[in-house]
Amino acid sequence: MKTDEYYLKPIKFSLFTKDKINLFLGVSVGQEQDVNDLMNARAELVQERDKLLNDITQLRRELDSNSFKQSDLEKQIQQSNEQIISLQEKITQAKNDNMRETKKREQVELELKANKQNLDLRNAEFKAQTSQFEAQQQELKKAQQHLKQLKDDNVRLTKENQILQVRLDNSRTQFTELVTTNEKLANDCSRRVIELKEKEDELVQLRKERDSEQKKKDHVEKRVRQVEDQIGEVEQQRERLRSTISSLEQEIDRFKRTQDENKKQIETLTREREQLNKTCQKLIADNQKQTDQVKTFDQTKKTLEQDITNYKDEASKQRKIILKMEKERDRYITEAGQLTNQVLALMEEVKKKELELFDQKKKIAELETRLKQQQNLYEAVRSDRNLYSKNLIESHDEIGEMKRKLKIMNHQIDQLKEEIQGKEQELVRAQADHDKVKKEKEQLIVSVEQLKREATKKEEAYANQQAEFERLNKQLSEANDERKKQLKQLQQIIAERDVLGTQLVRRNDELALLYEKLKIQQSTLNKGELQYKGRLEDLRILKLELKKLRHEKGTLQDKVSNTDDLKREVFHVQRELLRERTRCRALEEELENPMNVHRWRKLEGSDPSTFELIQKIQILQRRLIQKTEEVVQKELLIQEKEKLYAELKRILARQPGPEVAEQLSIYQETLKAKTKQLKSLASEVNMYESQIDDYKYEIDKLNRQLTEVRQKYFLQKKKETMIKERERISQAQQITTTVNGITLQEPPPDLIQPNRTIDQARFTGGGFNLKAAPKPPTLTA
Numbered sequence: 001m002k003t004d005e006y007y008l009k010p011i012k013f014s015l016f017t018k019d020k021i022n023l024f025l026g027v028s029v030g031q032e033q034d035v036n037d038l039m040n041a042r043a044e045l046v047q048e049r050d051k052l053l054n055d056i057t058q059l060r061r062e063l064d065s066n067s068f069k070q071s072d073l074e075k076q077i078q079q080s081n082e083q084i085i086s087l088q089e090k091i092t093q094a095k096n097d098n099m100r101e102t103k104k105r106e107q108v109e110l111e112l113k114a115n116k117q118n119l120d121l122r123n124a125e126f127k128a129q130t131s132q133f134e135a136q137q138q139e140l141k142k143a144q145q146h147l148k149q150l151k152d153d154n155v156r157l158t159k160e161n162q163i164l165q166v167r168l169d170n171s172r173t174q175f176t177e178l179v180t181t182n183e184k185l186a187n188d189c190s191r192r193v194i195e196l197k198e199k200e201d202e203l204v205q206l207r208k209e210r211d212s213e214q215k216k217k218d219h220v221e222k223r224v225r226q227v228e229d230q231i232g233e234v235e236q237q238r239e240r241l242r243s244t245i246s247s248l249e250q251e252i253d254r255f256k257r258t259q260d261e262n263k264k265q266i267e268t269l270t271r272e273r274e275q276l277n278k279t280c281q282k283l284i285a286d287n288q289k290q291t292d293q294v295k296t297f298d299q300t301k302k303t304l305e306q307d308i309t310n311y312k313d314e315a316s317k318q319r320k321i322i323l324k325m326e327k328e329r330d331r332y333i334t335e336a337g338q339l340t341n342q343v344l345a346l347m348e349e350v351k352k353k354e355l356e357l358f359d360q361k362k363k364i365a366e367l368e369t370r371l372k373q374q375q376n377l378y379e380a381v382r383s384d385r386n387l388y389s390k391n392l393i394e395s396h397d398e399i400g401e402m403k404r405k406l407k408i409m410n411h412q413i414d415q416l417k418e419e420i421q422g423k424e425q426e427l428v429r430a431q432a433d434h435d436k437v438k439k440e441k442e443q444l445i446v447s448v449e450q451l452k453r454e455a456t457k458k459e460e461a462y463a464n465q466q467a468e469f470e471r472l473n474k475q476l477s478e479a480n481d482e483r484k485k486q487l488k489q490l491q492q493i494i495a496e497r498d499v500l501g502t503q504l505v506r507r508n509d510e511l512a513l514l515y516e517k518l519k520i521q522q523s524t525l526n527k528g529e530l531q532y533k534g535r536l537e538d539l540r541i542l543k544l545e546l547k548k549l550r551h552e553k554g555t556l557q558d559k560v561s562n563t564d565d566l567k568r569e570v571f572h573v574q575r576e577l578l579r580e581r582t583r584c585r586a587l588e589e590e591l592e593n594p595m596n597v598h599r600w601r602k603l604e605g606s607d608p609s610t611f612e613l614i615q616k617i618q619i620l621q622r623r624l625i626q627k628t629e630e631v632v633q634k635e636l637l638i639q640e641k642e643k644l645y646a647e648l649k650r651i652l653a654r655q656p657g658p659e660v661a662e663q664l665s666i667y668q669e670t671l672k673a674k675t676k677q678l679k680s681l682a683s684e685v686n687m688y689e690s691q692i693d694d695y696k697y698e699i700d701k702l703n704r705q706l707t708e709v710r711q712k713y714f715l716q717k718k719k720e721t722m723i724k725e726r727e728r729i730s731q732a733q734q735i736t737t738t739v740n741g742i743t744l745q746e747p748p749p750d751l752i753q754p755n756r757t758i759d760q761a762r763f764t765g766g767g768f769n770l771k772a773a774p775k776p777p778t779l780t781a
Contacts, residue, residue, distance in 0.1 A: 102685065126350075
């Protein structure tokens with residue numbers, strides 16, 4: 001209403017001024033036209049005013065509706081802010097809970113990781129042991145191949161040794177033949193020395209040398225005999241080694257069979273483990289599917305939670321779904337527990353197999369020690385063979401020296417032949433000079449002819465000997481070549497032996513480390529076994545005590561069941577007691593006042609016979625002996641029972657009582673409950689995390705909407721302020737207008753003015769035309 005008065009005041013003021021002006025001024029004809037025009041303009045202005053009033057009312061209504069809408073929006077914003085605050089509080093609470101549960105989950109995950117690492121370490125150790133086992137098998141195979149090669153080399157060397165022995169025998173025979181030929185030549189030389197006295201000294205020296213050579217030859221023959229004896233011993237040792245090698249090969253075959261069986265068992269175990277892994281993977285895949293389903297449900301929940309009105313219904317639905325999922329989760333947890341039990345059982349089987357493997361490794365170690373012993377024997381044989389080869393080389397050297405001496409002897413023989421030829425020439429000269437001694441000459445000629453024949457024979461024998469010598473040299477060169485080849489092969493074998501020795505040293509070091517580890521593990525296992533055996537004995541003793549207690553309980557129950565009989569017996573005994581007491585009283589009364597007058601009279605009777613007395617005594621003695629024996633047996637039984645009772649007391653004092661067992665069972669149950677709680681907490685943590693993600697998404701969405709609303713609100717405010725500023729500027733320019741010295745106030749800037757044309761007359765205040773109106777005609781008096 002105030003705004004209407006504000007708008008109507010200037011119009012009323014203009015009408016009032018117009019009336020006053022009409023009163024003050026006289027009305028002329030031209031002025032009447034102007035008045036008519038003004039009246040028309042006034043009617044138009046009234047119409048425009050009505051239109052403006054209608055527009056104002058509509059605008060007010062729109063303003064009211066907009067204010068209502070704005071208040072609703074503000075209420076909604078306040079509600080959303082309150083919801084945001086409550087959600088933030090819930091989020092903080094959830095975050096705190098999440099932090100706690102994350103800490104718990106981290107602890108559980110750390111324990112799980114530690115367990116997984118232990119499992120991985122055990123698996124890695126198992127794999128390393130299996131790889132080492134395979135490497136050892138490969139090394140065994142290599143060693144077996146090397147043994148086969150050594151056997152082949154041994155066989156080949158024995159064959160070559162036999163060939164060399166044959167050649168030695170041939171050389172010996174040739175040497176004996178040469179010795180015989182030398183002896184013949186020596187005899188011939190002695191004859192020549194007899195004939196030629198000048199060469200006697202040289203022949204004596206040759207004989208001395210020959211004697212020394214014969215001594216050397218005898219020494220060589222002795223050495224050859226010793227070598228032959230040693231070769232025989234080596235052959236015996238070789239046969240022993242062959243027998244031991246065959247036994248070792250049989251043991252290796254047995255070990256291989258056991259190893260193959262172990263491998264098969266390990267393969268079956270690995271297959272079972274793979275099957276278990278597959279089942280675990282299937283379970284993980286099912287869990288992933290369920291998580292995917294949960295995610296899909298969460299997405300549906302997100303879409304449904306956009307509608308705030310249906311939030312509670314959808315929340316109830318989601319809670320039902322979560323309960324179903326928790327039931328499924330519990331079911332899967334039970335399945336996982338069953339699978340863990342199966343895995344533990346399989347782990348126990350693996351431990352058993354590892355123990356069997358350890359036994360097999362022990363057997364391998366024993367076989368390896370035997371192999372080492374055999375290798376030591378083989379090395380001893382090899383050293384002996386090296387000694388024999390050295391002796392052979394020395395004998396070869398001695399043979400070479402003998403050949404050199406033979407060459408020297410042959411050279412000396414050639415010199416002697418030349419001297420003989422010279423002497424024959426001298427003899428011929430002597431024969432020419434001494435024609436007188438024809439007979440002697442003829443004898444000498446006969447002897448010379450004989451000598452010539454013998455010389456030709458000797459030359460032929462010498463040629464044969466030279467051919468044989470060349471043949472022997474060829475054989476010696478071939479033997480030397482073969483010896484060089486054998487030496488090369490020996491060097492290769494020695495190099496291989498050194499390499500194998502280094503490999504064996506490394507393997508032995510590795511085996512020592514493995515054995516140390518195995519000893520440590522076995523010590524721990526033995527300790528565990530001892531503790532386990534102690535616990536088993538304790539359990540056995542407790543079971544025995546339980547049996548005894550149950551037996552005693554049964555006997556006591558039987559006794560309790562027989563209480564009625566006992567009561568009856570007590571009643572009968574009490575009756576008899578009363579009777580006996582009454583009898584005693586009667587007898588006492590009779591003693592006090594006797595009724596029998598003849599009580600002091602002697603009764604007639606006869607004593608029993610001695611035989612009957614003896615029989616009774618014997619019967620009584622027998623009974624006494626039997627009773628004493630029974631008493632002794634019962635005393636022994638009582639002593640044994642007392643000992644057992646004392647031992648049981650000691651064991652019971654040492655052992656924990658039933659309270660400890662109850663506490664153990666309680667602790668186990670609490671542990672199971674805690675594990676279940678941990679699993680449920682982990683699942684709840686996952687659920688809360690998903691809910692937190694949903695809430696975060698919703699908060700982000702609401703924040704975006706809020707920012708958009710704020711931006712729109714601020715933009716509208718800016719637009720309105722801009723419009724107001726523009727209108728104020730335009731109003732400031734048009735507020736003050738002067739008409740004939742009178743200032744009239746225009747309507748406020750909020751008034752919407754109608755559009756006018758240029759030709760239309762513009763009025764202010766009391767309806768004065770702002771255009772230059774035509775001047776009226778001058779009035780005359």
